Amino acid sequence: MKNIAIIGAGTMGNGIAHTFAQSGFKVQLIDISDASLERGMATITKNLDRMIAKERISEADKLETLSNITTFTSIPEGVKAADLVVEAATENIDLKLKIFKQLDEACHKNTVLATNTSSISITQIAAVTSRPDMVIGMHFMNPVPIMKLVEIIRGYTTSDSVTKIIMELSKKLGKTPTEVNDYPGFVANRILMPMLNESIETLYNGVAGVQEIDTVMKLGMAHPMGPLQLADFIGLDVCLSILNVMYDGFKNPKYAPCPLLVNMVQAGKLGVKSGEGFYDYSESRKAEKVAKQFLK
């Protein structure tokens, strides 16, 4: 595989593009507007500069990485040469089904189609294409250039050979791919989200305050970040939507989102991205400080 098309230049898409480009792949980064692509490229440049400052890469590595990325605002044009497409567009089922139908028509018949979805069924996405055996989940973790795990999700129809190709490819990125099956939340979110939800429930029940809950988990369980801070960092709307996917998928009340989480999302308190969640990020650069603390 040489040419990798990435759909979406947001938080995850630009990180995935950065990671492939730094490993020597040719990347076609696609988004709906020039403004989104410019923002994505600016983030990649900033992250490469940070790596230079930490003496992890050279100036020449940065230039080579950037020269491996070409940007497009049209899916059919951007995916023409792709051996693999990694879709990292907004987490919305209708949007993803539409994109995969489009990809199926525009891509070469040998192109593997992967999605970075956090919670949507790979099997359902695969079913709208004429190549369900060649559709797979490639769930990178945020921030992509730093986090080692890629959760490789086999849909009901994903072939052994495609799974093997994607496992090997992930290793070439310096990642540790881990194969799992396609059930709601896969493995990462099936375990993480109930823990975050229980932390919110603990707060809701008045057992302890925000700082106290996070301190117990940070110092007592050696978590790098407390669960409430992590929920803020992921986005409370994202946590709610993943919990709802698991609640609907398993029909099990243990995944029911805490009413406090629902209220906060309805009030627009989404965590770092909205300036307020369990913590207050309203002072101009506080949100970035939280992210940097996590990156260290």
Ligand code: NAD
């Ligand atoms: P984001 O909102 O930061 O970025 C989404 C990007 O997709 C935006 O730039 C948007 O313009 C673009 N987009 C929307 N429709 C498009 C289309 N039709 N064609 C091309 N681009 C389009 O979202 P994100 O956080 O990067 O999440 C992307 C995916 O990654 C989601 O499926 C999400 O569940 C998954 N994910 C997110 C995280 C995380 O921590 N943020 C972690 C793992 C997986």
